[in-house]
Amino acid sequence: MSGGSETLAASASSARMARQATRDTAPEMALRRALFMAGFRYRVDYQLPGIPRRRADIVFPKQRVAVFVDGCFWHRCPDHATFPKTNAEWWRAKLARNWERDRETDQLLIANGWRVVRVWEHESLADALEAVRHSLEEPREEPGRGVVGRPHEQRPVEQSVS
């Protein structure tokens, strides 16, 4: 198996600005393929039980593990977040709402006994695969440790939009 240095976003950048891709993005497909080849079976773009109108990219319903492959732009990665200059105010509000929604989804899932795995599209496939594997295989008896994955804690610069 190769792929250790391949980033999830390797082929995903071109269409990024065209639309907000919420499913079947290239990074997500790469992780799905790797998981499948590793023998894992999962649901895709799955409606999260008990949380109306919230979905996760890759879901293991029985194990109650929800995986999100977050795009650096749409989810405001601490390393790669950018802000369009055109309609700047609208974009700031939009991206701040995305961020708040992500955190709310995390909290709701954790409150319902789920594990949340968030990986950035810039992460290596190997790291993403490892994060998911760890969440699936960690004993359930352990108390929830919150969100697994790289930090999403950084607050958006502009938080005042409501």
Ligand SMILES: [Zn+2]
């Ligand atoms: Zn990033």
